[in-house]
Amino acid sequence: MPPRLVSDTQLVDRLTDLFRSEGFEASSLNEIAKATGLQKSSLYHRFPGGKEQMAADVATAVTERFATEILAPLVGDGPLEERIREVGRNLDAFYEGGERRCLLDVLSVGHPGRAASSALADAGNGWVAVFATVARDAGADETTALARAQDAVAGIEGALVLARVTGDKAAFARAIDRLPDLLLGRAS
Amino acid sequence: MPPRLVSDTQLVDRLTDLFRSEGFEASSLNEIAKATGLQKSSLYHRFPGGKEQMAADVATAVTERFATEILAPLVGDGPLEERIREVGRNLDAFYEGGERRCLLDVLSVGHPGRAASSALADAGNGWVAVFATVARDAGADETTALARAQDAVAGIEGALVLARVTGDKAAFARAIDRLPDLLLGRAS
């Protein structure tokens, strides 16, 4: 193992922050170098595929991070509703109450390459699938479970768009709040 | 009035299509020239402010078009529910069943300039305001009317994001379908 000034995880984390706040096209290699602390040529050593590979790796990493850090409580023990509320708190922290953008949205605008696009699709489908499992555990049949899961994710994503455009984060807070009712099929 | 090869409305329409499908940063002046049929220098004659002004004008135009072509039925006559359904059909046509992106989303990723960003905020707030008026007409107080309107818009925007990322347009269809129930406060 040769020594590395910046670890792989650090590298991907910093790339994630940059891509999320600036988008793919607007993140130039100069800014990437500044944000990561590595020179451009060093970046090509770590990511031989260039910017597109960076985006793909970021998209892949966020999928894992989402599963392990955010959605993990859903596959645990305890009352289902409480576990959903915990996921809501995780999401609220992850998106900083609606202030931060979602990579699924930001990265899919523009042309981050096939690998990244496919990784984003996996991330989106994975998120929906986890929510759908919860809804099915709550008694919903396959079709309605999928619908509830998609609606829940869409509600969050849309609220983040609204927050970015208008600055109003209220819809995001509501999207998080109604998560239990929506997934458990107790829509008010 | 001097003769123009491409009318102002044609110009803005073509710019709208390009920005919506490619995003702001990815729409280069060469592609803009190709899409509009004008040379780059001619474009600077029509838009002295360059790309940023193009984005701002597009954002402003889409606000008007949304009001006159999409949301118009809401300020008309007839049963409220039927008018909402008509708006739903308009939205479904406008977004081609979830296939097309939303300018509010796409253009707000990246850096289209202050004028465009402010115009986008106006567009988003205007859309919400029209929906809120409907909800208030249906008997909701100011606060819940605003909430329902934001949730309705967010549901549509999020479904469009989901459709773009995963390719599944089902959530968009549902977001349109539940528009009447949501705005009229008959959430299922």
Place this chain on the structure above:
DNA sequence: GTCTATACGACGATAGAC
């Protein structure tokens, strides 16, 4: 594995003829 230096094309924007 990281660096300095550089290649070279595409970018947004402008000059000036017609």
Place this chain on the structure above:
DNA sequence: GTCTATCGTCGTATAGAC
């Protein structure tokens, strides 16, 4: 009002020393 031609800058990516 539109064009051809061009400017300077910044983009991604590479070469080669250490």
